[in-house]
Amino acid sequence: MPPTRPGEWLDPASGIGTNLDDVLPGTFTMSISTDRYTSPEYAARERETIWKKAWQIVGRVEDVPKPGDWKKYQIVDQSFIVVRGKDQELRGFVNACRHRGNALCITDTGNAKRGFLCQYHLWSYDLDGRLKGMLRENLAGPIDKEQNSLLPVAVNTFAGFIFLNPDPGAPPLREYLGAEVVDLLEPYNIDEFITVMDVSEPIECNWKVVMDAFEEGYHINGIHPQLLQVLHINPRTARYRFLENHSVAVAPFEVAGASAQEQVEGMLALPETFPGTVAVIPRFQELLAPYQDENGKVQFPDDVTPRALLQQATREVLTGMGLDVSALTDDQMVDNQGWVLFPNYFMTVRAGECHVIMAAPHPDGDPNRCIWHVASYMYVPEEFRDAVRAEPIVVDTPGSYKYFEALQQDYEQMPRQQKGLRNDRLDHMSLVKEEVVIAHFHSVVDRYMAQTTSR
Known part of the structure; x- marks a missing residue:
């Protein structure tokens, strides 16, 4: 039977999603040439074959x-x-x-x-x-x-x-996105979200370094150790869908092997990294209370988990605020699905909020620089929208704007990678299997770059 809700593609029984074992050797090229990050000639061809051709x-x-x-x-x-x-x-x-x-x-x-x-x-x-x-x-x-x-x-x-x-x-937008993208994203009702963060600034790296950085979780242990409390990074549990130009990947929002107490503590700390959880945590604490002793220690029966309580709290709070989440699964209440919409749009989305990274070539044409644009969107009831809506911020002085913790860590890492890529003797990068989304993304880059340029 086909899934009754688009989000059910994640269920292994649906037979739709792909896991790492399904990605056979040779499916994508795992060796990526470094000249595409540093060559002015390559950047000039991108202008013609990608930026003058793709929906942005x-x-x-x-x-x-x-x-x-x-x-x-x-x-x-x-x-x-x-x-x-x-x-x-x-x-x-x-x-x-x-x-x-x-x-x-x-x-x-x-x-x-x-x-x-x-x-x-x-x-x-x-x-x-x-x-x-x-x-x-x-x-x-x-x-x-x-x-x-x-x-x-x-x-x-x-x-x-x-x-x-x-x-x-250009083909029509929905044709370019494809029916699967539309069907999978429409149930989130992102059109009802408002902007709560909107920051752009030049950064000293190629635009594809930015895209690569957000297309894999392989770096979480090294760059974002604080996320290990709440994000399951076991690559064997991740699932993927690779479309013609775009892709989506997701890993469960939990830590396998962690005790219930450790999971609860990680979830209570979520607002530090995921601001959209602020409104949900009070209800989560109410649902948690019957399973806590006087010292706050938790003990759950076999049919109750911290993850399930967080899912319930999220659904109840968002529904109470007026957002229709009925077409979303319980997993979509808490799991961030990572979308890559070619050429330069990366979005993590879950019920009630999404966070977007976009990167574009620097207007001066230098392949070692780009403009990165980060934004967050949340569902907020109508009466509070004017109070929380964010105005665009354009950062002129590098390093003067401080992002939330995980984003700041990425911001500081990417220019370091670009410095390494500029070494002449480093002619390629070697991807590991967990970086298959990067490999898929570059296969689309290759397809566009193979087009004949015309003016």
Whole structure:
């Protein structure tokens, strides 16, 4: 029988998920050349075959709520605008006046309630991109306004995110994502989440170093030892789904072999690393109380586990706050599923919250630098959203912004890897089987890079 809920693909009985034993030798290339991280020529080809061809996330729908609200998106040296029209539709345009190419939008966001005005020669455009006026139009000569509208760019939305594709021949977004991605992510109702963290800054490493870092748990023992209290890192229990361009992996949110007391203590410490658990912990403590003695020591019957109590608490709290989690399994209440949406989007998601890492080439084209963007989204009842909604932060001074513990550890590690990758005699990296998601990701990179470039 097929799963009745999309999240049930994790059940071994479903026969859908893959474990490490299912990944046969030769499935993916486990030797990754280092020139793809350091070569300017390779980076230039990526610009043509990946960044001008793939769907990319611009931001959240909530970023442009009113007619005339716009958001600029920069990828390498290409600049685009996403704007909400008077008809409430989102549209994308090349950020260049059709007269002499002047950039219309210089800041990151704004409102153009009356349309866009080029400050150079005062050509003006409606929110739907149509050229509506020119300076001294009666003397301008034979200018066809229809042929000089802003150049359109494909824009669409999914799960509350705005996607853009620079390619005029781009496939529809949902076709690019694929039916499985849509079916597996829609039950989380991410479109109802709001932004509670939004930080971007330049970092001294290639954009793929960032992606690689979040695509495996092999480094947890070395970089994030504090997570060992609550995250089961036994690679044999992890399950994967590898799609044409994207992938998802998950490991149970528990520690095998740890005592019940140790698991409870780890779960009570969750808010230090996973802020979304703050609202759940009080209910978890209520459910825990009948199994505690006067000293707080726990003893459970065979049919009760700390994991099950945390799942119950999470479902009850989120349902009480108004989030529909009925289509999610108990595992999805607590297990972070790690999604890779090609080319540059990594997301861990569980009921009520998700955390996103995005990395893009630095605008100066240096392959040893990139822009990393970290954001967190949570479900918050309507009456509290304005109080907790985060404004974007752009960090100018490296190291001046302190991330939560695990993220700070990754932030400090990635530039160290880039320094090592720049050594000429190191011509490849050797992946272990636990890094199979990285191998899959680079197989997609290879496929895109094999395309013929065209202008």
